[in-house]
Amino acid sequence: MTEDTRIAHGLGLDPVAADWPALRDEDAERVLQHYPQLGALREMDWHSPRPFSAAARVHAQHATVIVKRHHRLVREASWLEEEHAFVRHLHSRGAPVVAPLRTLDGRSALTLDDWTYEVLPIAPGHDLYRDALSWTPFLSLPHARSAGSALAALHRAAADYSAGQRQTPVLLANLRLFSQADPLAAIDAELANRPALAAYLANQDWRRTLNELHLPYHRVLYPMLARQPSLWTHNDWHASNLLWQADRADAEVASVLDFGLSDRTFALFDLATAIERNCVPWLDLDSGGKASADLDAVDALLAGYEHVHPLGRDQLQTLAVLLPLVHADFALSEIDYFEGVVGSRPSADIAYHAFLIGHSQWFDDAEGARLLAHIRRLAQART
Template sequence: MNDPLHLAHGLAGDHTPPDWPPLTAGEVATLLRGYPAPGAPRRIDWHSPRPLSAACLVETEHATVFVKRHHRSVRSVATLTEEHRFIAHLRERDMPIPGVLRDAQGRTAVALGDWVYEVHERAAGIDLYREAISWEPLSNLEHARTAGRMLATLHDAAADYRAPQRDAHILVARSELIAAPDPVAALRAQLPQRPGLDDYLRERDWPHDFAELLAPWHAAAQPRLAQQPRLWTHGDWHVSNLCWSSGGSDARISAVLDFGLAAANFALFDLATAIERNAIAWLALDTGRDAAHPDVALALIDGYRRQRPLDATDLDLLADLLPLVHVEFALSEVEYYHAITHSRANADVAYDTFLRGHAAWFGTPSGQALLQAIREHA
């Protein structure tokens, strides 16, 4: 009933053993006994290749449901419920998001032993990009425009959501550091509450790295970042987190998935993340191929402003923000790999390749050309 050879997406775009053991039939059966609506499970149809949690599609007596499991060191019931409240708000405003099921006690997040679980309705439509990794550029420009417009629609729906900031840093896309007047001082203030990250950074001259790679971009962007209206954001707007009505270029988005990185940020942060995820072939850097796909970036922007206006000032800030948008999620991955999965090799990749390498790329001719294309697109 379960594939013992199940593999996950690795940091180099390869397939590697997942960080967490795959969900088993017995485990799913135990969990779903507490959920009256789906009925008893019949079989596991598919395991997600995402490495940071374990998830699967389960066919039950009455439906097919999506089951996701987190280690309690990554998500607690409380922090997972933060995501579910945001999803509920967006669904009330007609966003096409699968519902989160409640168990017999009315809970959307359930703790069993070392694990915390959530169960979702199956997403409507076709999961065209479910095997794609988050740094694999999108080739269909019409899909990019459609994705951009749906992101703007989500931002409209989130505009009146007033929840406080997430209670977690690990594997959450946040923007406090880059919005702060002094990111080094802001991170130093966080480290006593983030001992795993603190332990890793003791062996790194991270203030020097921040000054060398991030300070020039931060100096240009920060005064305007501090003025951006607060907005809860998706945090991982890649086409692999969207389902579609068909495989054609005229397909509409039938479902928006995976709010695990969602947090209180601002709209341009989410749009910059979408460009960073969909329009730059980060894994191509080692091959010498050009990583930039400005046509995809501009298509995302065009789709976005069909729904929400963006003027020249917005696009200028968007370009200045792009070299910074990954910073806090990269640090959260460092913390995750060092303190939770205890993989020094992966923590080093998160720090050197993701945190430092991505920021440095924007100083290359290819990175500069992408930023200039965005600025000139007004």
């Protein structure tokens, strides 16, 4: 890897050239000038493979930190501060998160030229999934159970956080569009403010496709949404965003990372995202497989969650209807990002055809139906 090039996780099995150049020594040195408590740069020894930003582990004179850089089209400082405020609230409530460091003038998001930077302490725990792609499974059922418990505990810590929805226009996970009475009309209205997404969808028969695949689930889900208490949520609850107390199959969660997709949604949205991210091996579809859901991992995740926050019949029924839609808003946001920010039509095509459409088609097929039927059986077993 050269100074200016790094390899990142793509939308499939193969690593790809990153969307953004790697952090260089001079980048880290310039950032550290705003954090004199850290001292001078010694070295950088790891670059994150995550695709939407550039991050590295930076060894400074007085501490080791993670320096993360976003393009301002993706995260202006004020947008990133919304995320940081949530993390600081969770930290104040005892959640296992690390709060971003502040500059001398009190900011936790630093703007330098076209970039927005954040500096994070090293979180405690073992990074057992450091190289894992999204949609790869838990290594063990105890990991799944602990992840469920940690998610429910995070929801408890977030319960009294009162901020409204984030203003960040791209790369958020939520249900803003598919929580509307008419999602197609909501998307149409949104396109006036999202020209790149509008340009991409102009070449797709998206209204007919979403009407056939997504709206049957939406019609059942919509009346259920009024019963869901609003909550700020993580929205990217994958094992790779968790650190673990030991390098063992029975290890428990030690730290929670990466709140980049967080927003005000509701608890079941976060739980559905956790199931979709960890319990369905979506990447199997790229090699012609069936992507069979791991129902044991689903049960372990739910058991861990319910150890902290029990779920009733109505909540499990809602979870089953929500699962085929939980990815939809974020898929549209990814299309907007790849088309409008990165300028990659091939990646936008994958986000549309494989993610927005392909994942919904899977829920209409045998394997997806098996997962939804399993959750409905769990609901029916409740009194």
